[in-house]
Amino acid sequence: MSVTTWDPTQKPNHPELTRVRGWTAQAWPSADALVQLSDDDRHTLQAWITLDWTLWEPVISQLTASELVHLMQLMTLAEGHIGGCDAGAKSTVIHAFRQHKAKFGAPDKELVRWIKANTQNRFLPYGPVL
Structure with missing residues (x-):
């Protein structure tokens, strides 16, 4: 028996x-x-930003088109400006982008340009090629 x-x-x-x-x-x-985020929000983002799609799907599938856009914005900025949020190919932005495309159609090109202009992550917003 173990004790935790x-x-x-x-x-x-x-x-x-x-x-x-x-x-x-x-x-x-x-x-x-991002200054609006509390320390608790920042720590939560660090913990959640690279979680697997299977964990994000129940939440992301319930978001509206505008909520998905706002999530992509927040996560894009978090990756570049909050330490510990580097996500690479595991980024939540990729999950949200794919969900938006499947549920509401492809996000507008302006959002794609915004994401690319505000990230160093080469995988955003489409994800890895293979």
Whole structure:
């Protein structure tokens, strides 16, 4: 028998719809907007940004088109401006982009240009080629 400890500050290891909807209630037009995030939000983003699609799908599938756009903006900016949010080919932006395309059609080209202009991640927004 093993004994473990309970940490009340431990973050859930899966995205929570309520938390994500709080973030996606507004647009994230530039890195300046990230100052609105609390330390807790930043730590949560660090923990969630590279989670597998199977963990994100239940949340992302419930978001509206505008919420998906706002999530892509936030995660794009987080990768470049919040330490520990480098996601590469595992980026949540890729999941959100694919969900938007499947559910609402391809996001407009202006969003694609915005993502590319605001990231160093070569995989955004489409994901890896293979």
